[in-house]
Amino acid sequence: MAYADPPHPEEVAERPSRRTHRSPSGPQLGSVVMPPNQFALLRTRRFLPLFVTQFLGALNDNFFKNALVILVTYRLAQEAGLNGQILVTAAAGLFMLPYFLFSATAGLLADKLEKRRLIVIIKAAEIIFMAVAVAGFYSGHVVLLMTVLFLMGVHSTFFGPIKYGILPAHLAPHELLAGNALIEAGTFLAILIGTIIGGVFILTAHGIALVSLGLLAVAVAGLLAAFFIPPALPPAPDLRVRLNIIADTAAMLGYARGHRDLFLTMLANSWFWLVGATFLSQFPALAKDVIGADENVVTLFLTAFTIGIALGSLLCNKLLAGAITMRFVPIAGLGISLFTIDLYFASAAIPAAGGLLGVGDFLGWFAGWRLVGDLVLIAVCGGVFIVPLYTFLQAHSEVSHRSRVIAANNIWNALSMVAAAIATVLMLKGGFTVPHVFLTLAIVNGAVALAIRRWLLPAVQPAVAVEIATPPRSSPW
Secondary structure, three states, X not given: OOOOOOOXXXXXXXXXXXXXXXXXXXOOOXXXXXXXXXXXXXXXXXXXXXXXXXXXXXXXXXXXHHHHHHHHHHHHHHHHOOOHHHHHHHHHHHHHHHHHHHHHHHHHHHHHOOHHHHHHHHHHHHHHHHHHHHHHHHHOOHHHHHHHHHHHHHHHHHHHHHHHHHHHHHOOHHHHHHHHHHHHHHHHHHHHHHHHHHHHHOOOOOXXXXXXXXXXXXXXXXXHHHOOOOOOEOOOOOOOOOOOHHHHXXXXXXXXXXXXXXXXXHHHHHXXXXXXXXXXXXXXXXXXXXXOEOHHHHHHHHHHHHHHHHHHHHHHHHHHOOOOOOOOHHHHHHHHHHHHHHHHHHHOOOOOOOOOEOHHXXXXXXXHHHHHHHHHHHHHHHHHHHHHHHHHHHHOOOHHHHXXXXXXXXXXXXXXXXXXXXXXXXXXXXXXXXXXXXXXXXXXXXXXXXXXXXXXXXXXXXXXXXXXXXXXXXXXX
């Protein structure tokens, strides 16, 4: 596919695509055109400002969320005479709720309106939300802080379809995999950093002041970065936004269900989030109840898992050389199962100690290194698994529906994480230990990997012609 000289940024628009079969002589799904050095994208204005905006948004989400959870657990719940465990559970639900309520509206607006302008509005709203959060921290008002958490969930709900929808407007098809790899790697590193600093600072002597200043500073920096994102004119400016949540959601999910390749890709994508949510939710119990280790080992697990996802995301572009193909997805899925099974056995190989093990004591055992290695490798496979799925959704959805496809995918992701929580609770109440939960997950995940090989790969094999208005790699935009 040839690319003409780029128009002025204000004229960059997403042209309607044609989901038609290519002729045998045309470029095929998985073909490679000048595979880019993925880090070179970080030197371009058409990618770097979006990357920075996304990174800071994910950091602030988790910075605020973990600071709130720690503050509620160790101080506010007791002061207010409330049940801390119930509040923390409610906090998780409040953050997820907007994905069910507003994803359809978010997708519609992202397809109808200019995306850079929407991002600027969303990031400006984040500053207001953080200002309210500062008031909540200083007043100790639990309801106010929970309201801000809900609003940050709304922020993420509206930003997601724009973030993934705007990438194909500024990147060539052979750059999409690299762009998604960097976005995923940056997101998980931001989650790690935000989670750690939120938990570390909030209970210190000047914790509320430090956290408040940090949240506001990150929000302002995110808005400043958003101003440098090149415009992307709307692909469906005449789209009608009814603000009927039920009807819009049903229509959006129905559209996705009507395209087998996109629908199966969404299901595979959602399975990744189910697996990831299960691991992340059980790290504290794995460390404390199974291994007999302290909270620093929980942080070690989180760090290993997050770094693994980032490494796997970056490795994916190297493995596929920029090609948009699913061929490694089922292999990565089987890798997740293999290393999860080894984690099951490694977790039983650490002998019981008299007290809680610190990081040094835990890593004093070969089984400790083995377990951390398993977590890294599970996550590396996860990164290789997820990046092609997101890239395929972007490259092979109709331009006029792209953001709504991403929004529909977000709803499935939210449902999968809720399903993960329910299934985990049922297994634990049924007498399963945490290692047994992981072992069960490994077995089911292996079946899912085989199902992907059996049904998803054939569904995405027919070559699909997609026109995406993007500047060439050499463009300063």
